[in-house]
Amino acid sequence: MCACEARDNTDSLADGTISRRENIYQPSLMEVLQVRRQSADVKSVRLRFSDEAEGKAFSFKVGQFGIFSLFGYGESVFNICSSSNWKDYIEFCFRKTGRVTNALWNIEEGDTLGFRGPYGNYYPMDAWRGKNLIFIGGGIAMPPIRCAIWYALEQRQDYGDITIVYGARTVGDLVYADELDEWATRERVRVVRCVDPGGETPDWKGEIGFVPTVTEKAGIAASNAVALVIGPPIMIKYTLPVLAKMGLADQDIYTSLENRMKCGVGKCGRCNSGPVYVCKEGPVFTLEQIRLLPEDF
Amino acid sequence: MSEVISARALRELIGGWLKAGIRVAGPRRVATDQVAYAWLDRPEDCLLGGYIHPHNSIKEFFFPRHESLYEYRIEGKKIALKNPEPLADERIVIGARPCDAAAMPILDHVFNWDFKDPFYNRRREQTTVVTLACREHDHECFCTSVGLGPDAERGSDVMLYELDGDMYEVRCVTDKGGNLMAGRTETSQLTGSVPPGPAKKFDLAYLRETIGSKFESPVWTEATLRCMACGACAYTCPTCHCFDIVDEGNARGGIRAKNWDACQFPMFTLHASGHNPRNTQPQRQRQRVMHKFSIYPDKFGDVLCTGCGNCTRHCSVHLGVQTVLEAAEKSWRNATV
Structure with a gap:
């Protein structure tokens, strides 16, 4: 069995190995609970953390996104489309378009996917109260x-x-x-x-x-x-x-905004719209904020 | 009074490091007319002068062009992830140019704002940078235009100055550098100096002030239409840090890797829908120059450029940051009457 099963949380291992917690690019493993076909080329997927403790510790806010991956094919960015009140699982939805999503089309219950996140800002649901x-x-x-x-x-x-x-x-x-x-x-x-x-x-x-x-x-x-x-x-x-x-x-x-992203953590350099890194300062913007951005999205 | 070391002692020192298992990189002749920073096998491979700027930069010893982030193994429906090999080795980069060394503290920002990149940080901790001050520059060098110079110390642990008679003056900039050179130098009356660097090619203060409002300027198209989108500028640049994350493997396992990428490639920002926010080459050139002189400094304080000139030097149409900025400054100054 591989070292990941140990799920160490130390910041730095003595031999110089980068620990799982330290490795910002390493995803959590998620079990596919359900795949539903939404249209001719869209499916929704329900996922649960393979590690129960990790699942319990996880929280997000509606509007945030995750980086979902199918090992052997790569990573794709999707909004977490389930409500943040749902504690047992998260969901995402994809259209069959590119390399990763064409492969995702064939996943079934019980398969394992990778998930990194949640990333980005969120809808101001608190500020929207009373509206x-x-x-x-x-x-x-x-x-x-x-x-x-x-x-x-x-x-x-x-x-x-x-x-x-x-x-x-x-x-x-x-x-x-x-x-x-x-x-x-x-x-x-x-x-x-x-x-x-x-x-x-x-x-x-x-x-x-x-x-x-x-x-x-x-x-x-x-x-x-x-x-x-x-x-x-x-x-x-x-x-x-x-x-x-x-x-x-x-x-x-x-x-x-849904700009192309790779890292999701403000480093890989492609999601920016003018001065704004969509992955960190977005993806949620008001029209007032967008009017200040150059036509770069 | 100064501390000096002879060329011979310096080579012996490099040999000693190599023998001790330390990985040492330095400028090395890789072809008749080409010098690159590369891992050294023998001390005599290291050039200690006689080159202007290697065709690459030292960033690859901290942010490699290809790097495994972790390994995955697929067994039926089960996946197991494994961390990459330990990064424990001590490293020395010797013969760095000041413009390459200066890139490292600039790159520290992006790899550490909020999320910290452990791969980059580990290599920064493990690596000592010994810089060789520049006695010559070529037509493409423009360090002085971005606030650096032929003996700028930023990012260096040790500075070496070439002296007559195969000697080098050694100035330790950091404790790390001091520890590396402790006991290896002798006291002397000789002090090193460098001639002034290249003449300024553009007015940085003016451009910093102006560029933010010039997104729609026609200069981006006028000055960059000849770009052929090869990406050489980004790959040879000490500060360009864009990367891709891809899976490399087969049905049983493989690695997820971080590979260098470049904003000049059409697919860089292509959406799944087919929409591309930067659909033309001038838009992509504008992104590169504005990232370096507007977006990055607005966020982190430093311009994302050290004036090494590699972008222009290695461009098949002689188009780089400085040629674009020179054209931009000329055009904008003329426009503001």
């Missing part, structure tokens, strides 16, 4: 919003009305569709679903159109509200003026 929450997502951007939605629903008395606008290219591309149905049954929650024109099915009951126009037409009350908008850059670009028109101030509009 109406507007969540706007496009495509694969539902997972990083989902964690905040569940968190708010679990502390329901702390938050006002919740509006969720979620769009995808086609009906089949809407991820967490079952949870959208469940959220819609909750009190003071409104769910607006939309698909791009041509993406609807004959029995589609939701809206047909793009997220910005659907948001504009939805008649959402913007008083005492904050908005979390995550999606492809083009969706964000056209949704922001809509929110401004509704009366939301720049400091009340939040997004999560």
Whole structure:
């Protein structure tokens, strides 16, 4: 058996070996509890720490991300899309795109993955108390919003009305569709679903159109509200003026930037947008902060 | 009064270190016209003068171009991780140029803000840097433009100055350096000096003040369009530290490795969606220069450049930090009428 099983916590071993705790690049091992297919090319994965004590000691805040890895293939960065109130496991969601995610597509229950994190900043859920929450997502951007939605629903008395606008290219591309149905049954929650024109099915009951126009037409009350908008850059670009028109101030509009990262700990040098290292000072920014950044994301 | 050592005694000293099992790196002729910092097998391989700047930098003895972060073994559904081999060996880098030695305290910032990189830090602790002050410079050298010079002591444990008659003056800068040279030198009347370094190529204070507001300047495209994205500037740079993390192995096991990367490569920032925040070569050149002269100093105080000139020296189109900054300063000063 390899040395890692010992899980030493000393900072430095006498022979010069870099200990596990000291090695910021070494992940925790996680057991795959569940894999769910969310769409034609998206799956969600539920993970539990292989080491029970490590699992108990772990905590994160919604909005933070992790670096997940499949040994032999490499690491990928995903938002931790489960609520931070869920103590027995964490979840992430991925679209089959590159080397790592194509290999992840074939994982099954009982497999072992690596996890480093949590990294980055988080949604200011405390500051959002007493506010109406507007969540706007496009495509694969539902997972990083989902964690905040569940968190708010679990502390329901702390938050006002919740509006969720979620769009995808086609009906089949809407991820967490079952949870959208469940959220819609909750009190003071409104769910607006939309698909791009041509993406609807004959029995589609939701809206047909793009997220910005659907948001504009939805008649959402913007008083005492904050908005979390995550999606492809083009969706964000056209949704922001809509929110401004509704009366939301720049400091009340939040997004999560998803720049390419390798280390997650402010060293590898690629996720910066101008002066800001997204992995450390982000990924969560207000529109007010983003307006200060150069067009570099 | 000064402390001096003869070239012969210095070689004997290097031989003694090697014999004692200490890993010693220094400038070594690797091809007829090429000098590189490399591990030394014999003391006579070490050049103690007669070169301007090796084609690489000493960063690779602290931040290797390829390094295992840990080993993984796959047995069915079980994975076992193993720490890399111990990093316990004592190391000496001799014959470093001041611009290379100065890079180390600058790199300390990024490897230690918040998260500490134990691989880098361990090697920093284990390594003593003996620097050889510069008596010559070439057209690409610009240390004086970034506040350093031919005998800048920053990052060095010991400074050596070439004297006439195959002698070197030895100035110990740190305790570590003092311990290394203790009892090895003799007292002398001779003191070493170096001629002034290269003439300043740009006004650092002006550029630091201005560059932050010049993200949209046309100079980035004008001055860098000829870049061919080979990445040689980053690989030969003492302060460039971008890296990739990849798995290297097979179905049974392998290593997760940290490899040098470069911001000049198109895939460096390519998103999974296909979106690329830095989609053109001038955007990537702007990132490199602004990282060094705006982003890094705003965060950590030091400009991420020591003026070694390697980026221009090894560029097939003679494009480097100093050529871009020279063009930028000219263009911005002319624009502000």
